Amino acid sequence: MSRTALGMPAVRPVRGQGNLHAETAFPAAARAEMGNTQMRANIRHATHTIRGKRANVVNELPDWQALRSAGSALKESVMANLPELLEQFEANVTARGGTVHWARDAAEANRIITNLVQATGSTEAIKIKSMATAEIDLERHLAEHGITATETDLAELIVQLGHDRSSHILVPAIHKNRHEIREIFLREMTETDESLTSEPRDLAEAARAHLREKFLSTKVAISGANFGVAETGTLTVVESEGNGRMCLTLPETLITVMGIEKLVPTFADLEVYLQLLPRSSTGERMNPYTSMWTGVTPGDGPQDVHVVLLDNGRSAVLSDPAGRSALHCIRCSACLNVCPVYEQAGGHAYGSTYPGPIGAILSPQLTGITSAENASLPYASTLCGACYDVCPVKINIPEILVHLRDEDVRTKHGQRPAADAVPTEDGATAALQTPAGPQGTAENIGGGRSTGSASGPAPGRVRRLFQRLPHPPSEMDLMMKGASMVMSSGRRMALAERALPLGRAVAGHDRRISWLPGMAGGWTDVRDIPAPPRESFRNWWAQHADETQDRVRADGTVPDADPAQPTDPHQVKEGDR
Amino acid sequence: MRIALFATCIVDAMYPRVALATVRVLERLGHEVVFPPGQGCCSQMHVNSGYLQDALPVVRNHVKAFSAADYDVAVAPSGSCVASLGHQQPMVARAGGDEDLARRAEAVAGTTYELSQLLVDVLGVTNAAEQLGSWFPHTVTYHPSCHGMRLLRLGDRQKDLVRSVAGVEFTELPDAEECCGFGGTFSFKNPDVSAAMAEEKIGNITATGAQVCTGGDASCLMHLGGAISRTGAGVATVHFAEILASTRQNPLEVTGPVELSIPGPTGRRHRTQAAAGSAAGSASSDAPAAVAADSGESR
Ligand code: SF4
Numbered sequence: 001m002s003r004t005a006l007g008m009p010a011v012r013p014v015r016g017q018g019n020l021h022a023e024t025a026f027p028a029a030a031r032a033e034m035g036n037t038q039m040r041a042n043i044r045h046a047t048h049t050i051r052g053k054r055a056n057v058v059n060e061l062p063d064w065q066a067l068r069s070a071g072s073a074l075k076e077s078v079m080a081n082l083p084e085l086l087e088q089f090e091a092n093v094t095a096r097g098g099t100v101h102w103a104r105d106a107a108e109a110n111r112i113i114t115n116l117v118q119a120t121g122s123t124e125a126i127k128i129k130s131m132a133t134a135e136i137d138l139e140r141h142l143a144e145h146g147i148t149a150t151e152t153d154l155a156e157l158i159v160q161l162g163h164d165r166s167s168h169i170l171v172p173a174i175h176k177n178r179h180e181i182r183e184i185f186l187r188e189m190t191e192t193d194e195s196l197t198s199e200p201r202d203l204a205e206a207a208r209a210h211l212r213e214k215f216l217s218t219k220v221a222i223s224g225a226n227f228g229v230a231e232t233g234t235l236t237v238v239e240s241e242g243n244g245r246m247c248l249t250l251p252e253t254l255i256t257v258m259g260i261e262k263l264v265p266t267f268a269d270l271e272v273y274l275q276l277l278p279r280s281s282t283g284e285r286m287n288p289y290t291s292m293w294t295g296v297t298p299g300d301g302p303q304d305v306h307v308v309l310l311d312n313g314r315s316a317v318l319s320d321p322a323g324r325s326a327l328h329c330i331r332c333s334a335c336l337n338v339c340p341v342y343e344q345a346g347g348h349a350y351g352s353t354y355p356g357p358i359g360a361i362l363s364p365q366l367t368g369i370t371s372a373e374n375a376s377l378p379y380a381s382t383l384c385g386a387c388y389d390v391c392p393v394k395i396n397i398p399e400i401l402v403h404l405r406d407e408d409v410r411t412k413h414g415q416r417p418a419a420d421a422v423p424t425e426d427g428a429t430a431a432l433q434t435p436a437g438p439q440g441t442a443e444n445i446g447g448g449r450s451t452g453s454a455s456g457p458a459p460g461r462v463r464r465l466f467q468r469l470p471h472p473p474s475e476m477d478l479m480m481k482g483a484s485m486v487m488s489s490g491r492r493m494a495l496a497e498r499a500l501p502l503g504r505a506v507a508g509h510d511r512r513i514s515w516l517p518g519m520a521g522g523w524t525d526v527r528d529i530p531a532p533p534r535e536s537f538r539n540w541w542a543q544h545a546d547e548t549q550d551r552v553r554a555d556g557t558v559p560d561a562d563p564a565q566p567t568d569p570h571q572v573k574e575g576d577r
Numbered sequence: 578m579r580i581a582l583f584a585t586c587i588v589d590a591m592y593p594r595v596a597l598a599t600v601r602v603l604e605r606l607g608h609e610v611v612f613p614p615g616q617g618c619c620s621q622m623h624v625n626s627g628y629l630q631d632a633l634p635v636v637r638n639h640v641k642a643f644s645a646a647d648y649d650v651a652v653a654p655s656g657s658c659v660a661s662l663g664h665q666q667p668m669v670a671r672a673g674g675d676e677d678l679a680r681r682a683e684a685v686a687g688t689t690y691e692l693s694q695l696l697v698d699v700l701g702v703t704n705a706a707e708q709l710g711s712w713f714p715h716t717v718t719y720h721p722s723c724h725g726m727r728l729l730r731l732g733d734r735q736k737d738l739v740r741s742v743a744g745v746e747f748t749e750l751p752d753a754e755e756c757c758g759f760g761g762t763f764s765f766k767n768p769d770v771s772a773a774m775a776e777e778k779i780g781n782i783t784a785t786g787a788q789v790c791t792g793g794d795a796s797c798l799m800h801l802g803g804a805i806s807r808t809g810a811g812v813a814t815v816h817f818a819e820i821l822a823s824t825r826q827n828p829l830e831v832t833g834p835v836e837l838s839i840p841g842p843t844g845r846r847h848r849t850q851a852a853a854g855s856a857a858g859s860a861s862s863d864a865p866a867a868v869a870a871d872s873g874e875s876r
Contacts, residue, residue, distance in 0.1 A: 031769045340756045344773040380767060382760025382774075383625055385727035402665075405627025406672075476762075480628040487586060487618035488634035490642060497590050511835045512806055523765045526772035527803030530591075533838035537584050537593035540839050541612050548604050556826025557605050557710035567699050 016313025016366030018106035018136040022351025025376035030345035039175040043167075043346050046174045047337045053283025054334060054390070061279070070272045072394040075328035078263050079318060085230040085263050086309065092233025096295020098305040105312045106136035112308055113138060113222065113255055114145050120253050120304075122147075122219045126211075128237060128244045129153035130224025131331055132257040132310055134166060134353045138222070149222060150214050152243035154207050161188040167347030167355060169333040170281050175346055178203060211243065221247040221302070225258040226330070227273060228307070231266045234294040235307065238277060238287050248291050254302035259310050261318075261327040273330060276392035280332035313366030322403045326361045328393040335387035335397060341380055350377065357387035361400045369404070369411050378404035412474075490538070497536035507531030578608045578700075581648035583639075583689060585658040585795070586618035592795045593839050598822035599654045599692055602709055606700060615642030621661040624669060626762045633673040636666045640678060643685045650699065651689040654818045656725020656793050659694075662686035664728055691725060692818055693734035693793065705821050706743035712825045714744035718787035719817075720778065720801070722794040723756050735793045735817050742820055748785040752777075759800035775804040783810050789831055791817045806835075 022029065034040065058064050078085060090100040103109035117125055125142065127133065127149045139149050139160075151160045158173040159166050162184045166172030173181065182198040189210050196206055223244070227236040235256055237244050248254060264270060278287040296305050318324050336342045336356030347355035351373065352363040360377045369375045378401045387397045410416045473481070486492045507513045511531035515524050523529065580603055584596040600610045619639060623632035639662070643651060653659050663686035670679035696702040705711035719739060725731040740747045758764065758774025765771075778801060782790045790812055792798050802814035813831040823829035 027767045027769065030767065034769055034773060340758065340774050340777075341767075341770055344770050344777075378627075379763065380770075382723070382756050382758060382763045382771075384723035384756035384760070386723070386754070386756070389727055402624060402627065405625070406629045407627075409627040409629075476626070480623055480626060480631045483618075484623060484628070484631035484634055487620075488638040490613075490615040490617055490638075493586070493589070493617050500590065512803075514807075521765075523768070523803075525768050526775070526807060527764075527800060528806040529803055530799070530806070530835045530837055532591055533593050533836075534841070535593065535838065537589045537596040537839070538612070538614070540593055540597075545612065548609075551601050552604055554827050555601055555605065555710070555822070555824045557824055567701065 013315035013319060014105050014311065014313065015316055015368045015370070016105070016135070018312065019134060019353040020313070020363045020367045020374075021371065022363070022373040022377060024351060025373045026345075026349060026351075026380040027376065029351060030341075030349040030380070033346045033349045034344060036175075036346075038177070038180075039346055040344065042175055042177045044343055046171065047343050050171075050283055051337050054280060054337065057279045057283055057285055058390075061275075067272060067276055068392055068394050071276050071330075071392055072325075072328060074264060074269050074272060075261075075393055076325075078265065079261070079324060079327060081265075082260065082263070082318065085265060086260060089228055089230040089233055089263055090309075092231070093295055093307055094233075096233050097298075098233065098295035098307060101306060101308045103308050103310050103312070106310075109136050109257060109308050109310050109312070110138055110141040113257065114142060114147065116253070116255050116306055117142065117147050117220050117222075118145070120220050122253075124214075124218050125149045125220040125222050125255075126214055126218045126247050126251065127151050127156075128221070128223040128239070128247045129156045129172070130222075130257060131169060131353060132224045132259050133222060136257070136310070136312065138257070150211070150218075152211055152214070152247055153239070154204060154241060154243075157207055157211070158184060161185070165348060166353070168336060169331050169354070169356070169358075170336075171333075175348070215243075215246045215250055219251050220253045220255065221251040223247060223254065223256045225256050225262055225307075226277070227270060228258050228263050229265075229267050229270065230263050232294055234267065234292050236270065237289075237291045238274070239289045239291075240282060240284075240287055242289055245289050245291050248293060249301045251302055253304040253306070254293075255306045255308065257308045257310055259312075260314050261329075277330055277332055280330075280334040280390065280392040313368075316368065317362075317365045320365070323361070323365050323400050325395050326358070326365055326400060328395055329358050329362065330393060331358075332392055334390040334392065338386040338390050339381075340384065340386070341382065345380070350380070352377075357381060357397045357401075358395070361395075361397055361404060364404055365400075369408055375408045375411070378408060413477075494536070494538050494542075497539055500532040500536060501534060503532035504534065578649045579647065580608050580610050580695075581643065581646050581651040582610050582612050583616055583619075583643070583651050583653040583658070584612070585653050585655045586622075587799070588654055588795050591799065592816065592837060594837060595654050595795055595816040595818050597839055598816070598818040599652065601822040602692075602696070602818065603652070605709055606702070608700075611646065611648060613642045613646035613648075615645065617642070619658040619661040619666070620669060621658060621665060622761055624661070624665045625760075629669055629672050632665075632669045633675075636669045636682060637675075637678060639666065640681050640685055643689070644681055649688075650695065651685070652692055652695045653689060654692045654793070654816060655795065656691045656722055656729050656731055657796065659686075659689055659691040660724040660728035662689050691729055691731060691793065693731055693738055694729065696738060696821075697734045702738070703741065705738050705741045707741075709821055710824050711742040711821050712744050713742050713820045713823045713829060715789050715831060716746040716748060716785075716787045717789045717791055717820070718748045718750045718782060718785040719753070720750055720757060720782070720790055720792045720797065721753055722792055722797045725793050726754065731793070735791075739791055739817050739820055742823075745820070748787050750785055750790075751781045753781075757797045757801055759797045761796070764800055771800075772804065775801060776808075779805055779808065779810055779812075782812055787812065789813045789815050789820075791815050791820055793817055 093100050101112045103112055123146055125147060142149050151157045155171055155173040158176060158181050168174040178198040178200060181203055182196060185192050185206050186196060192206055196202060223237055225235045226238045278284045296303055314327060317327055335358050339357050342356040350359045352359050354362045360380050364374045364377050367374055381401050383398045385398050486496045512528040514528050582599060588595045603610050617638050618635050620632040620635040623635060666682035667679040670682055702708045717739060719736045739745060757778045758771040763771055795816055798814040798816060805812055815831060819829050
């Protein structure tokens with residue numbers, strides 16, 4: 001299955017634009033967001049609840065791991081055959097009376113959609129929650145052309161009315177609690193009054209009343225899609241509230257924006273994803289509404305049906321064998337809900353439509369590493385691996401994070417070009433910046449602290465190693481280069497460890513180090529370092545290796561004359577893997 | 578069996594007592610422990626920071642050091658570093674275009690065990706009190722470090738060994754599977770998030786009422802211990818190897834000022850790893866036992 005040559009287009013693929021570029025580097029953005037204790041409490045409560053629900057419905061399935069493997073393998077085959085599948089999908093949609101449009105990037109997609117709405121003569125559209133339309137910033141673009149798009153998903157409506165940004169893939173208003181939501185409704189919905197309570201039931205009822213009129217009167221609907229079936233040309237939307245079903249059936253014109261990676265080859269393949277998705281996302285066995293439509297059905301539902309196939313950087317992601325599995329994502333948000341970093345920082349800190357672990361790999365891949373801000377995202381993880389464990393399509397997020405960190409380091413060192421800027425007609429470009437110098441490196445913008453002088457800690461040999469680099473080395477570069485030199489030799493380690501008593505002297509009487517300069521200060525801002533030992537193990541062992549009998553005697557235990565019979569270690573390790 | 582100790586760089590330089598504890602436990606079972614002198618680091622710090630090119634010489638060194646040594650199996654008191662050998666070293670070698678090194682790295686990783694893996698799966702140790710004479714009369718809770726849990730799938734091996742130590746009163750840690758916030762260079766690249774995660778973990782640790790939080794990775798314990806030291810929460814962080822090594826005759830002390838040195842012939846009193854500064858003053862009554870341990874262990 002692992003065909004690596006994917007028949008890449010001869011032209012260089014475009015990079016993603018729209019709501020994918022972080023404006024503030026993650027560490028600073030996270031610090032700002034973490035000041036909002038109400039938000040943190042809301043997110044903590046919500047993620048822990050949904051985490052538990054997911055675990056329950058996943059653990060009850062005996063074939064969950066097999067399902068994950070199937071989901072992953074299917075997506076791999078989709079990526080390996082994407083051009084053919086897309087053409088097959090287009091042919092089938094067209095044959096059933098739908099129209100397919102191809103959009104290279106956000107600007108093109110926005111233009112296509114605006115034209116389609118304008119052609120209907122309508123200045124209003126109703127919307128189903130969709131990541132793709134958020135990614136391309138469609139709502140703002142439509143507004144600039146005099147078209148009002150109203151969100152019909154409850155959480156999305158809360159975000160829209162609150163002039164806010166989504167902070168979660170599935171629960172866009174996860175950062176708001178019901179009291180805050182009541183405030184927004186009171187302020188923004190003219191038909192509500194003080195009698196509105198903050199009971200979820202009441203709030204939902206208020207939203208329902210607010211939207212009903214829109215559903216009945218609006219002639220155009222805009223949706224995303226969870227899946228597109230190449231074999232039949234069928235589109236699928238999975239949702240919980242029924243608002244989607246209304247949008248998909250009542251209006252005359254239906255415009256669907258779908259990322260090109262959302263295809264599945266055959267209708268039967270949906271059985272895998274329709275099991276994986278609800279259990280992973282809402283912790284339900286089955287989602288309440290699954291809508292499917294294929295082109296136009298005469299006399300039933302929208303009679304003018306369009307699909308906009310969106311690239312916006314996806315082909316570029318596809319061209320990287322080490323990162324392309326990020327395109328397998330089915331946007332379930334399980335990785336957000338288990339991520340301890342997301343839990344502390346919240347979704348806004350990621351600065352993109354895609355927050356959390358998937359955002360940390362997807363946003364910088366779609367845009368390319370174009371700025372120090374976006375380059376900070378792959379570092380927004382402890383690599384704890386919780387995301388990989390829950391991902392229903394087995395995306396190895398930690399591995400891709402490490403891959404992107406490597407790309408970032410090499411970009412800074414001028415060893416690979418920063419992502420190509422592709423100017424568009426709007427003049428909106430993926431900003432091409434020179435690789436960040438010491439002022440722009442992620443670690444420098446990291447803690448907002450100033451770094452130490454680059455020349456300070458560098459011995460002459462290290463500095464010479466850097467003379468080949470186009471940019472002066474950062475503090476991090478120096479540390480890594482120095483550590484690499486020391487740690488690649490037992491002899492040099494032994495020598496370096498002779499300096500441990502120096503650290504003891506720094507620690508002083510209370511045997512802890514509470515302040516360090518430069519980058520390492522990020523550690524001692526909140527933690528002590530214990531006073532180092534007088535001697536490293538290596539140096540101690542050189543004097544004491546042969547004292548086995550003394551050690552055993554001191555511990556007061558005699559080696560067992562007949563120790564438990566060891567298993568053949570090779571067998572154990574084999575079985576382990 | 579001849580067992581090669583991979584101390585790992587942080588244990589070698591900062592926590593030599595953890596390496597010694599590993600040696601003591603294995604020698605007690607009648608095995609010979611050797612220390613391949615060329616060893617340095619597993620390369621994880623470089624890899625996880627994105628410095629794959631600088632990781633290559635570190636990988637090459639590890640593979641060379643352990644290929645040259647003569648042993649039956651190798652062991653390291655760290656889930657994270659053992660995971661790095663199998664998951665990262667071959668990748669670094671391949672990224673550097675050295676397929677031969679990648680294969681040899683896989684071979685070394687194939688015979689290297691995390692300590693609890695070696696004890697339970699290979700050496701058949703399931704009851705530390707009976708088989709190792711382990712004794713540690715304290716309330717203990719346990720944090721499973723992420724890489725041992727998710728990359729090595731250690732399951733309850735470490736925890737079960739600790740629970741089987743005589744004298745241990747074990748309390749479960751709430752939300753145990755949540756990361757402590759260390760993450761290598763994450764801890765100073767994202768200091769605010771890292772600190773918040775540590776705070777959450779420490780809240781859960783103190784809620785257990787345990788005197789000691791143990792685990793299988795010195796780096797996570799250093800991070801937690803360092804944050805506890807700052808907050809004065811009064812819980813000691815101790816590697817589980819030291820709990821297994823502790824015996825009635827040579828018990829591990831967990832109160833008093835932190836001392837990471839291997840006890841020397843001076844008989845100076847000591848205790849292990851990190852704990853609250855506030856605990857320092859109240860420790861004098863433990864001195865005799867500590868002295869006994871020291872002198873017992875000296876030459
Ligand atoms: S990366 Fe995996 S877990 Fe995260 S949203 Fe996508 S499919 Fe779900």
